[in-house]
Amino acid sequence: MEPRTRSFYFLACFFGLFLIFLYGPTITIGILSFQGEMGGLTFPMQGVSLHWFFDLFEEQAVGDIWGSFRRSITLGFMVMVTTIVVSVMGGLAFRKKFPGSTILFYLIVTALVIPSILISLGVGLMFSQTGFEVHWSTSGFGSQLTWTLPFGLLIMFAVFNRFDKSYEEAARDQGATPWQTIRFVVLPIIAPSLIGVALFGFTLSYDEFARTLLTAGSNNTLPLEIYGMTTNVTSPVLYALGTLTTVFSLIIISIFLLVALRIAKTKARAGSDAGKGLL
C-alpha cells in the first residue's frame, strides 16, 4: 500500500472539523439541558439537575408535548408504510417506459424542489375552501407524502438502475408468474434498500414542520409544538425537549441500521451474492 500523503492528513483534519461543526451544537444543548434550576440558556452551568426534564412532564409548563409526540410517531409510521409501498410500486413501474412517465417524473422533481410553505398554504387553502377540516392524519399526512415519496422514489430509481435483470429472467424461465417473480425474487433482493426508504419515510415525517404548519389542524405534531416553543419559551426546557427528541431519533436510526446490518449478514451467511452492490 502506498504511504499516506500530506494531503491525507490535511483532509482528515478538515473532516474532523466538519464533524465537530455537525455535532458540536447538538452536543452543547445536550449538556445544557442538564442545566441547574437557576441556570439560563447558555453557559456557565449553574449546577447539574434533571429539573428541565421533569418540567416536560408538567402539562402547564410546555403544552401538550406527549400528545404531540404520540401523534408524530403515529403519523411517522403511516407515512413510512405508505412511502415504502408507493415507492416500490412506482420504482417497478418506472423500469419500463409508459405514456406519461416523463411528465410524472417531472412532477416528482417538482414535489422535491417546491418550497414547503407552498404545499402548506395550498393544501390548507384547498381544504378550507372546499369545507373539509384540516387534520394531521389526512391533510397533514398527504402533505408529508409529497416530501417523503420523492426521496423514496429516488432511492428506488437508484436501486433498479443497478438491478440485474437476469435474476428475473431466470425466475421466469423456471415458470414463475409475474407476481411470484416480484414476491420471491425482486423483493428479497431489494429488501436492504427498503430499510433505507423506511428510514427516510419515518424520520422525514417525524421532523417535518413546514409542510404540516397549515395542514395539521388544531392538534399539533411534535415539530410544530417545538416550532411554537421557539417563540415563547426561553428556558432550558426547550433544550431538554430537543435532547429527548434527538435521542429518540438516534434510537430509531440505530434500529434501522442494525436491521440493515442483520439482513446483510444473513445474506452473506447464506452464501448468496444477491443484492450486492445495491447499497
Added chain:
Amino acid sequence: MKLKLNNALAGWLMVSPLMLVLLIFLVLPILMILIVSFWRATEYSIIPDFVFENYEFLFGSPVTYTVFINTFKYAILTWTFTFLIGFTVAFFLAFHVRSLTWQVVCFLLCTIPFWTSNIIRMISWIPFLGRNGIANSALISWGVIDEPVEWLLFSDFSVVLAFVHIYTLFMVVPIFNTMMRIDRSLIEAARDAGASGAQILWNVILPLTKPGIMIGTIFVVTLVMGDFFTVRVMSGSQSANVGRLISNDISLLQYPSASATAIVLLLTVLIVIGILLRFVDIRKEL
C-alpha cells in the same frame, strides 16, 4: 400492439397511488394558490374575484425587490460554502479513505444529523453564538477580542451558518455518489501521463463530478430559496427572505397576497431549476 397497451395499463396501475397523492397534494394545491392569488382579501376574510391587485402590490413595493435580492444572496452564499465543504468532504471519503468499512462509517457520521430535527439543530446554535455564548467567551479568553461581538447571532452570518450546517449534507451525498463511480484507472492514467495531484483534481475529478455537484446544487438552492423558518430564527426576525414574506402574510390571514408571492417564488425556483437541469440528466445519474 396489445402487449404495448397492456404494458401501459400495468404501468399506470402501478403508479396510480403515486399519481393520486401528487394530484391531490401537489397539483391541486398549486392550482388553488394560483386561483386565490387573484382573489381579494379584507381583514378577516377572502373573497373570490379576478383582480390583479395582489401582483400589482407585490411588484409595486420596493420591499419585494429587497427581499428577493436577500433570498438570492442567501442562496449564493450558502451554495458557495456548502459546495466547498461538501466537495472536500466527499473527496476525502471517496479517494482517501481506503477501507469500505471506514467509508461507510464516515458516510453515516455525515448523514445521521440529516435524520434528526432541523429545528433543534438550528436552536443549538444559540448557546454557541449569543452575546455570552461559547464563541464569544472563547474568543475573549484567547485575547482575540476585548468585548463580545454582537454580529455572531441574529445576523446574516448566523443565517448562512445555520443553512450551511443543515444543508451541506445535500452536497456531500450526491458528490460522493458520483465520485465513487469514477473509474480509478482514469486517475492512474492521468498520473502515468505526468499530471500532478492538483491537475488530476482540476482536470479529471472535477469535470467527472459535475453531475453530482449539479444535483447537490439543485437541492441546496431550492431548499434555501424556499426556507422561511431558518431566516426568522437565526436573524432574530431582522432579515427577511421571500418565504418569510409569505409566512407573514399567512399569519395576517392575507391569503391572496401570500398566494401571489408564492406563485412568483415558485416560478423563480422553477426557472433556476430549469437552468440547472440543462447541465445534468438526473435520471441517468441515479
